[in-house]
Amino acid sequence: MAAALAAQGLDWIVPEWPAPSRVHALSTTRNGAAGHAIDFAASAPRVASGRELLRHFVPTEPVWLRQVHGAAIADLDAAYGGFAADGSVTRTPGTVCAVLTADCLPVLLADRDSRVVAAAHAGWRGLAAGVIEAAVAGLSIDPASVLAWLGPAIGPCVFEVGSEVVAAFCDPDPGAAECFVPSTKMSMNMNTNMSADMKWHADLYALARRKLARAGVSAVYGGDRCTLSESEFFHSYRRDGAGASGRMATMIWLGSQ
Missing domain, CATH: 3.60.140.10 (CNF1/YfiH-like putative cysteine hydrolases)
Structure with a gap:
């Protein structure tokens, strides 16, 4: 077919x-x-x-x-x-x-x-x-x-998100932090406000697997x-x-x- x-x-x-x-x-x-x-x-x-x-x-x-x-x-x-x-x-x-x-x-x-x-x-x-x-x-x-x-x-290598996305998952589930890694280009900028302005790479697949496992x-x-x-x-x-x-x-x- x-x-x-x-x-x-x-x-x-x-x-x-x-x-x-x-x-x-x-x-x-x-x-x-x-x-x-x-x-x-x-x-x-x-x-x-x-x-x-x-x-x-x-x-x-x-x-x-x-x-x-x-x-x-x-x-x-x-x-x-x-x-x-x-x-x-x-x-x-x-x-x-x-x-x-x-x-x-x-x-x-x-x-x-x-x-x-x-x-x-x-x-x-x-x-x-x-x-x-x-x-x-x-x-x-x-x-x-x-x-x-x-x-x-x-994919996680190109899906860059802000701290608000990290908070949306990690505030209710701290273990979800494993699904995010700091963006390389942001981590190299030492003048970046790490709490509000930092960028992260998010792994939608890992987040979904975590949600499925918890379900x-x-x-x-x-x-x-x-x-x-x-x-x-x-x-x-x-x-x-x-x-x-x-x-x-x-x-x-x-x-x-």
Whole structure:
């Protein structure tokens, strides 16, 4: 299926994780024929073309969320009215959970017994707000039965943040300090105010793994790509800017058997 999709103008990544055969998942890249895009602010026709093409390879139209960098999870088995949400969960075969990202972290969750799946959009604000914990809770199963996959996000070597981001994680969880390292260029400037003006490199993948572990999920896969550095594969908001960056779609659904 992936080869067929690429041949027709889109490209995707298939998660490498031991999910049951009934669980299907993919994450698109920026690659593909001209005229196709899953999400691109500067070109609505390209988006319409890309999503129409994608629709041939998923069982139903993906449920696109109104993402706001929060922690709300939409239950797609109930009526979803387009309210703000940064994740979704379903037990219904054929219903496609989807999130859009371009540096933020897409997280997929699946039950080892193929009963339920979820997708979450986890930038640093969403991670700090508890979107991963909310998504795990939304599955309503024993966390020990949950598999997680971390899709393409900005890598720790290039994700520079301010002290307010460090505080958002370390104030409630001092152990999260291990997920941050001082920026080299800032640490060399001895005139920098180390408390307010210092810059740090944040590891979204490590923060997500920590959140998952605290939620009881130990089977975590993925988390080894960088959207900013791998320009040939991924869109990046930080690299390309708000008006020029597209977004990738990461999706998960249950098959009928």
